[in-house]
Amino acid sequence: MEDQILIVEDEIKLAHLMSDFLTSHHYATHIINHGNEVLPWLEHNRPSLILLDIMLPGQSGIELCKAIRKFSNVPIIMVSAKVEEIDRLLGLELGADDYICKPFSYAELVARVKAILRRLTSITDISSSTMKLDESTYSVQYKATSIELTNFEFQLFKPLFNNPNRIFSRDSLMDTMYADQRIVSHRTIDSHIKKLRKKLDEVTQTDSVIQSVYGVGYRFVHPQ
Structure with a gap:
């Protein structure tokens, strides 16, 4: 069965070019040009990934990303002509898994899509005595108790979980998330760690299973 990519883009010509290129790489696509049509469509459809433009008529991409994350962990790649770091950070803080800035090459677009979907097809269970990661549902x-994570949060937590007590620098965590070595602010990692820590601490009722090591990075300590 083909993976279906939802393309949310109000530039109709660009949307169709994106669709044509993805289709040539054996992905099924669906195009939506207006922000207000996205949530109703998602009520009846489950795409494998969403390419979500930030600037849309009706609901913006930022508003949609926030709304989608309330009911779905579907991977989301934000698409924007704005290249300022604050826009990238804002998109990721709302639960997006990646971003791509216009203008982009279609080869780069497909590479980003493939990279995220490849994570989804590598389904493994990683367990400890009291905690287990389930990659098929992106949950802990x-x-x-089940703790639901976004795709980005899950991928960020996995190396920490696999190597308890090992200290990971922010740079090493960024390299784990971004194999193409893009420049991403340390604030992006800190923001996701903060939200991830809050989710875990609420359930484990510990001070923190993800500990900050001043001036170095983060490490995971198994809860009792």
Whole structure:
């Protein structure tokens, strides 16, 4: 079964060019040109990934990303002509998995899509005595409780979980998330760690299973 990519882009010509290129790489696509049509469509459809432009008529991409994250962990790549770091950070803080800036090459677009979908097809269970990661649902199972994570949060937590007590620098975590070595602010990692830590601490009722090491980075400590 082909992966379906939802393209949310109000520039109709660009949307169709994106669709044509993705289709040539054996992806199914669906195009939506107006922000207000996205949520109703998602009520009846489950795409494998969403390419979401920030500037849209009706609901903006930022508003949509925030709304989608309330009910779905579908991977989201933000698309924008704005290249300022604050826009990238804002998109990622709202739960986006990646961003791509206009103008972009279609080869780069496909590479980003493939990279995220490749993570989804590598389904593994990684467990400890009291905590388990389930990559098929992007969740953490702690005793009898399930903690839902976004795709980005899950991929960020996985290396920490696999290497308890090992200190990871922000740069090494960024390299894990961005294999193409793009420049990403340390604030992006800190922002996701903050939200991830809050989710885990609320359930484990510990001070923190993800500990900050001053001036170095972060490490994971198994909860009791």
